[in-house]
Amino acid sequence: MASGNSALTALAGILKLERSQGCLDKAVIGGLDRFLQNNIDELRPVIGEPARYADLDAERRAAWVDRTLAAIGGAPSSKPAARQRRPAPRRPSRPRPAAAPLTLSTPVSALRGVSGATDERLKRLGVETVGDLVYLLPNRHQDYTNIRKVCDLEPWIEQTVHVKVWSSSVTRQGPRRQSTQAVVGDASGNVRVIWYNNPYMARNLRPGTEVFLSGRVGVFRNQLSFESPDYEIGSRDARLLHTNRLVPVYPAVEGLYQRSIRRFVRQALDGVLPSLEDPLTADVRHRAGLLGLGNALSQAHFPDSTADAKAARHRLAFDELLTMQLATIRRKRRWQEEETGVPVNTQSPVLARFLETLPFSLTGAQESALNEILDDVSFDRPMNRMLQGDVGSGKTVVAAAALLVTAATGYQGVLMAPTEILAEQHYLSLSGLLIDAVGGNRAGNTLEIQPDLFDRPITIGLLVGSMSDRLKRMTRQRIADGEIDIVIGTHAVIQPEVGIPYLGLAVVDEQHRFGVMQRAELRDKGRRPHLLAMSATPIPRSLSLTLYGDLDMSTIDEMPPGRRKIRTRYLEPDQRAAAYEMIRSEAREGRQAFVVCPFIDESESVQTRAATREYERLAGEVFPDLRVGLIHGRLAYSEKEEVMESFKDRDLDVLVATPVIEVGIDVPNATVMLIDGADRFGLAQLHQLRGRVGRGERQSHCLLLADDPGSEARDRLKIVERISDGFKLADEDLRIRGPGDYMGRRQSGFAQFKVASVDDLDLIRAARLEAGRLLDADPELTREEHASLASLADGFDASLTEEFS
Ligand code: ADP
Numbered sequence: 001m002a003s004g005n006s007a008l009t010a011l012a013g014i015l016k017l018e019r020s021q022g023c024l025d026k027a028v029i030g031g032l033d034r035f036l037q038n039n040i041d042e043l044r045p046v047i048g049e050p051a052r053y054a055d056l057d058a059e060r061r062a063a064w065v066d067r068t069l070a071a072i073g074g075a076p077s078s079k080p081a082a083r084q085r086r087p088a089p090r091r092p093s094r095p096r097p098a099a100a101p102l103t104l105s106t107p108v109s110a111l112r113g114v115s116g117a118t119d120e121r122l123k124r125l126g127v128e129t130v131g132d133l134v135y136l137l138p139n140r141h142q143d144y145t146n147i148r149k150v151c152d153l154e155p156w157i158e159q160t161v162h163v164k165v166w167s168s169s170v171t172r173q174g175p176r177r178q179s180t181q182a183v184v185g186d187a188s189g190n191v192r193v194i195w196y197n198n199p200y201m202a203r204n205l206r207p208g209t210e211v212f213l214s215g216r217v218g219v220f221r222n223q224l225s226f227e228s229p230d231y232e233i234g235s236r237d238a239r240l241l242h243t244n245r246l247v248p249v250y251p252a253v254e255g256l257y258q259r260s261i262r263r264f265v266r267q268a269l270d271g272v273l274p275s276l277e278d279p280l281t282a283d284v285r286h287r288a289g290l291l292g293l294g295n296a297l298s299q300a301h302f303p304d305s306t307a308d309a310k311a312a313r314h315r316l317a318f319d320e321l322l323t324m325q326l327a328t329i330r331r332k333r334r335w336q337e338e339e340t341g342v343p344v345n346t347q348s349p350v351l352a353r354f355l356e357t358l359p360f361s362l363t364g365a366q367e368s369a370l371n372e373i374l375d376d377v378s379f380d381r382p383m384n385r386m387l388q389g390d391v392g393s394g395k396t397v398v399a400a401a402a403l404l405v406t407a408a409t410g411y412q413g414v415l416m417a418p419t420e421i422l423a424e425q426h427y428l429s430l431s432g433l434l435i436d437a438v439g440g441n442r443a444g445n446t447l448e449i450q451p452d453l454f455d456r457p458i459t460i461g462l463l464v465g466s467m468s469d470r471l472k473r474m475t476r477q478r479i480a481d482g483e484i485d486i487v488i489g490t491h492a493v494i495q496p497e498v499g500i501p502y503l504g505l506a507v508v509d510e511q512h513r514f515g516v517m518q519r520a521e522l523r524d525k526g527r528r529p530h531l532l533a534m535s536a537t538p539i540p541r542s543l544s545l546t547l548y549g550d551l552d553m554s555t556i557d558e559m560p561p562g563r564r565k566i567r568t569r570y571l572e573p574d575q576r577a578a579a580y581e582m583i584r585s586e587a588r589e590g591r592q593a594f595v596v597c598p599f600i601d602e603s604e605s606v607q608t609r610a611a612t613r614e615y616e617r618l619a620g621e622v623f624p625d626l627r628v629g630l631i632h633g634r635l636a637y638s639e640k641e642e643v644m645e646s647f648k649d650r651d652l653d654v655l656v657a658t659p660v661i662e663v664g665i666d667v668p669n670a671t672v673m674l675i676d677g678a679d680r681f682g683l684a685q686l687h688q689l690r691g692r693v694g695r696g697e698r699q700s701h702c703l704l705l706a707d708d709p710g711s712e713a714r715d716r717l718k719i720v721e722r723i724s725d726g727f728k729l730a731d732e733d734l735r736i737r738g739p740g741d742y743m744g745r746r747q748s749g750f751a752q753f754k755v756a757s758v759d760d761l762d763l764i765r766a767a768r769l770e771a772g773r774l775l776d777a778d779p780e781l782t783r784e785e786h787a788s789l790a791s792l793a794d795g796f797d798a799s800l801t802e803e804f805s
């Protein structure tokens, strides 16, 4: 009779518990009456119309319980289980094959349960080997440590109970919706459970099964009830993966259940940990306060506490940072040991002449940076230095001085810029400075100077992609012949086919756009040139210890005198007219303005079309009274040169530009920078663009326009409005976007890290310290105990090269 009727089976369990608890109406949450009412359809045929149990006194309750138990066939003393369908005999668990020893490089398909489809899905998580799985760290942990007795359950919070199943059955909630319902209980009471849309659970949870349930308790038909909780079959001392602990939550892939991933991970850990070697000696671990590797991996997945999880991630992050530091410091030391550098004669009288004839004297900061550089290049050990200084701090002239002494010594120098326009600017301003200083002739893309101070003419040449093929070929030939002493250009100049036989000094402007390995590539150009990397985007401290850890640093932390702070304003869309009015009124004063078009597309042709339309609109409708020019990346070299020259010569009031003018343009008479679509730029870019003005003695303005910025973009614009210091802005930028975006993802070693964060300055320092120690003792990591560290460091270098190419 009762068999198969889940409500009756449940009731038997509840009543038995109720009896043993002295009939206090505690056996089921919400009270017995509610349980009866909710299941009345199933119960009525057997027990008739129920009494109001809550109103009965203890004696009557006991009598009613006994009577009812008898009616449904469960004598007070008999076990409810005796009435239930006999659980199907458990399939004898398949004898586990003697597991072949697992190593980190074993394919995951060797794990039990990982077959074709699962294997495919794991691959989508980047998991191919057991090692990948062991390092597939959870995104977070679900806290199921709050274990309670059933009678203490509260609605709406995550809780765990350890209970026995009294009954389970499938219920229908619609034509195609089937759920599993169960009643479970511990010594303190019973509670209902429902797994929505999951009829299969009923089969897993035979009456009598001990199970842990973790999840939220909701209110269902006025009763507390677990709603689709996580579950795990097991007794109190079982080793749990899914409940009653901090439960790992992995990245999701369709068709791959969290439960499966957890089981695979557990299997993988059990297989590899016993024989896992820790690349860190006990010594290092002790000094840096780190868990052993096996322990860390285990705790990273299945931690005993939140603190353990944290310690585990700390250790794994350390490994990543140590790898990076080993690779970086080793690179730096190898570089420093080279004695194949080019000693430059820094006593050359050319230098003094150049500095004397500049229209200004160097700031103290420029002077000390220049001295550091000159000091470096005078040795045969190649320089490897970063010169950083905010936009407009005057880095170019410092680089120019170094290039000049290099050329005077008889070596070649290159100055590389990230964009053609910037390269052209450098060429123009450098040749301008030199012509003023020492005299010379500019002809097309080269400048020849024949000063009394050189014993031979010095030639400066420009090499950019948009020059005609013939001109490029010719220029390359002249470089290869050693005829051009100072080459200024874009990336094109470091293409392998461009030989620079007497390269002595390479200057890389806007260094943050170049990758670590791109720098290394440059060094491999036959000789070992000195390298000077310049960045107007100040490098946050953490990155200068990591990505740029192989560089020495010089900083220009002082602006040339007489500069005024640029007034930056973020304007609401309805203030566009006011922005144009400001441009007009500055133009009336003889000042000039940049208008930067919104960034639309990486594609230059798309961007060019948009800029052209904007130019037509501004020239035709907004500023018919002003002289408006247009510059974009698609213009031929000579056209760009022409536009820039006429802007410099004040033949234009307004220059409409694509975002390519971001860097390097130097027109002191320009006092307004209007950035349209400012919400599409990052902080660093906005700061760069802003730095195009404020180069003269007049008050300059930067106006940020955005038609419909999201709240995040709005916050970003407010930050630019508020912060004018490039360093502070760089830190903000790093905080907001992370190093991946900051550097261009592929250039950032952090992009490949799973745990380490660029914010973790203390850990970065600790890793750097240990890496230094290790390399002091074993410079090339050739000792046997360092074998795994060596391969990690090699792997790191290789991955940077790979990501770069
Ligand atoms: P950045 O560091 O952004 O590359 P630049 O080298 O373009 O800066 O210099 C910005 C402007 O400041 C240029 O016009 C340059 O001639 C001028 N400048 C550089 N040094 C000084 C100085 N010591 N005094 C006055 N003006 C200077």
Ligand code: MG
Pocket (backbone or CB within 6 Å): 395, 396, 509, 536, 664
């Ligand atoms: Mg510059």
